[in-house]
Amino acid sequence: MSANRANAPYYFVPGLSHHPIMASFGMLFVGSGAAGWVNGYAWGPWVFAFGLIWFLFVLRSWFGDAISESESGKYGKRIDVSYRWSMSWFIFSEVMFFAAFFGALFYAREFSVPWLGDLNNKLLWPDFTATWPNVGPAGLVESFNTMGPWPIPTINTALLLTSGVTLTWAHHALLQNKRAQVIQGLALTVLLGAIFMGFQVYEYMHAYADLNLKLTSGVYGSTFFMLTGFHGFHVTIGAIMLAVILVRVMKGHFTPEHHFGFEGAAWYWHFVDVVWLGLYVVVYWM
Template identity: 65%
Template sequence: MSGQNQQVPYYFVPNPSRHPLTASLGLLVMMGSLAAWLNGASWAPLTFAAGLLFLFWVLYHWFGDAIFESEVGQYGKRVDKSYRWSMSWFIFSEVMFFLAFFGALFYARHFATDTFANLENKLLWPDFAAVWPNNGPADLVAQFRSMTPWPLPTINTALLLTSGVTLTVSHHALRDNHRRKAIIWLAATVLLGLIFLFCQGYEYFHAYHELNLRLTSGAYGSTFFLLTGFHGFHVTLGALMLFVVMIRLIRGHFTADHHFAFEGAAWYWHFVDVVWLGLYVVVYWL
């Protein structure tokens, strides 16, 4: 926010924008195409991709407008505060999102499994044992092996923890006005995130082809892939956010005192780290 030293309004009110409408149209095309895709429509993947690309195009221009408004000095302390509250509530909504999946895993392990194995259900499923993971009481799920914490999940944990350290070093460098150091350490953070995603992709390949573990592998398979898959999606978003921040750093957009875009992306990345630690313990170890 290099324009912060200029005169700013009491509270900046943006001009009417087309972006909310165009973003809604892109989402409408995506969701409609997704529904058709799930019902076997051959044209749906193409329209879904078109809607996704259109949405990215809209977001590119939308965020570009926000960056321009910041750089010309239209954002004051009140706008900065509103951004901080908005990012805080957004991360809170993400916490609730992941808690829902952790709750589903907890219910499947400690309630549903025990219920299927109690005395009332012994006549229906006499061979079912209350162990986790399992193939279900009717044994309808193909045999699979569960994922172990070594080596890839542990390596990924080390990668994300290290990325949190490099991001913190970059932030402190920016606050000390060492721009070049901040760029280098931020680039290292993005690189560690990309390596994490590569390792997770290899882990999925291993799960499908060597463990026969799939999304259809009962409650274990569905919760495993939903938790790790959505986390990987959030890592992708976080890495993209940090990459954009890095480009802005290179262009000289931030100062030591005004760099909320960096801070907001850093909050999000640390949130992703914390979620992974919980996921690593609950999914891979317990």
Template identity: 65%
Template sequence: MTETLEKYFVPEPSKYPIFGSIALLLFGGGAVMWLNDVGAGPWVLALGLAVLIYMLFGWFGQVVHESESGRYGKRVDTSFRWSMGWFIFSEVMFFAAFFGALFYARVLSVPALSSGDNEALLWQGFTSAWPTAGPNAADSFTPMGAWGIPALNTLILLTSGATITWAHYGLLKDKRGQFKLGLLLTILLGAIFLGFQIYEYLHAYGDLNLRLDSGIYGSTFYLLTGFHGLHVTIGAIMLTVMLGRALAGHFTAEHHFAFEATAWYWHFVDVVWLMLFIVVYWL
């Protein structure tokens, strides 16, 4: 007896990859032109961003239409799950590189530079104390403390992890109101987090003299927290799209991987922030 295998859906050739290539070319070229004070640079960058947004809306919209029309089976669903898993793994390695840079500077290079005759190569009075303020007293800064806004933002993100899980349980139990409310609360908490982070940056620059060029501490601080803020922004946009689809009646208890993938991403953002809070702010 021959077992009938489920057919794997293969979409028709798409125009959107070429639009993505054009968008990245314009975006990158415009950024380079802008950095080199070429007058058309900002406009080329803006055009690239506009083309990229067009591609995202068109391509994702096509995928949503295919999903809602019932063309995706279990094999396609498995492919989506593997793809999202590998994407999150790539994000893990992305942040691992930055955490590695912080570890190398704080634990290895700064202590090594303060030993032996290395002081003569740097400046008088250099020590391995973290964070190092640099050779000029005028460039001294106050490190960002853990308690206050960072601790509050930690509570906010942990709460947002609970609200998105609550929303997921609502969808699984076919409680659409709970599902939508949980999504909305998660989006609002993400927006509050970003608002506090903007205030934190203003406070760091204006009151603590902590800038991007404040030595290796300033570089790693803004690199890690800034990229995390970017990921929170992307996650909030993804959640907003999920809320729009929920309001349109999309997703069922059996078929909702787009929402599930967004929840994975949001939990990943939560875990990264916990590591940031401990390593960058607290220790």
């Protein structure tokens, strides 16, 4: 740790900030626009886009202030510990978020479908077969084909596993103060994440056009798109985080002793990798 950081205040407390209230207004526009959009109002997409741009601008300014405070030596050891605990709890909340969707999938497959096919319901739906997946007992869902594990999901699995290796390589290079290798490893990781998202977009197009698999395709379609869609969103966020870290590394930020910004983004990316492995097995194979 540099002498400047070693002599940092016991616990740095920033002054009053306008960022929280500005971010709240941005999220208000995002939520209102999204609600109007899904309900068919013409102003919905525009309000949503305005709120999103506003929110992203606030985040850029907010995180820029935090980066400036860190690089000026105001963050000592106790701030570092606070950031680590904050990121840990944030990732835990994300674990619970995905656990809810995995739980919904498990409940539908192991409880709801068998109950609909038991003897008590045969009088109501005599033609219903309790198999997974299905179009439901009421005949309201169009027939569809399921998404198998080959080739795109398997390719995406290889891409994410490889990105975990390149990110770990970049981390070890940072610990050894080999900045050129850090840049190379981070750039490869971001590129692999972008390729992953490109394949997922193609997979969704294939699902809608060729398989008739949609968000409205019963509980299978809803859980498939909710799990894979939210995971893709997290991959996008993780790639953006790593791209920001890449720019910071190129500007000379971080040292072998002081680089939690890098570590926090790496934790998030490895979490995304682990979630995908669960998705790959449960959604595409089972």
